[in-house]
Amino acid sequence: MTAAVGLCATCAHARRVQSAKGSVFWLCGLASTDRRFPKYPPLPVVRCAGHRPGSPT
Numbered sequence: 001m002t003a004a005v006g007l008c009a010t011c012a013h014a015r016r017v018q019s020a021k022g023s024v025f026w027l028c029g030l031a032s033t034d035r036r037f038p039k040y041p042p043l044p045v046v047r048c049a050g051h052r053p054g055s056p057t
């Protein structure tokens with residue numbers, strides 16, 4: 001799973017959201033304050049200036 005998601009899986013800005021049907025979406029928390037970051041980054045994210053090591057919520 002981590003390989004399919006890329007850097008977001010280890011980023012403190014990331015939020016993992018699961019729909020009622022079981023689909024999983026990854027939201028970038030920086031998107032609300034910085035237009036360089038898409039709300040739903042195309043996965044896997046292999047390079048990201050905003051990556052901050054930590055646990056997604």
Ligand code: SF4
Pocket residue numbers: 007008011012013014015027028029030037041045048049050051052
């Ligand atoms: S800052 Fe980068 S690595 Fe972190 S959640 Fe946003 S897109 Fe993913």
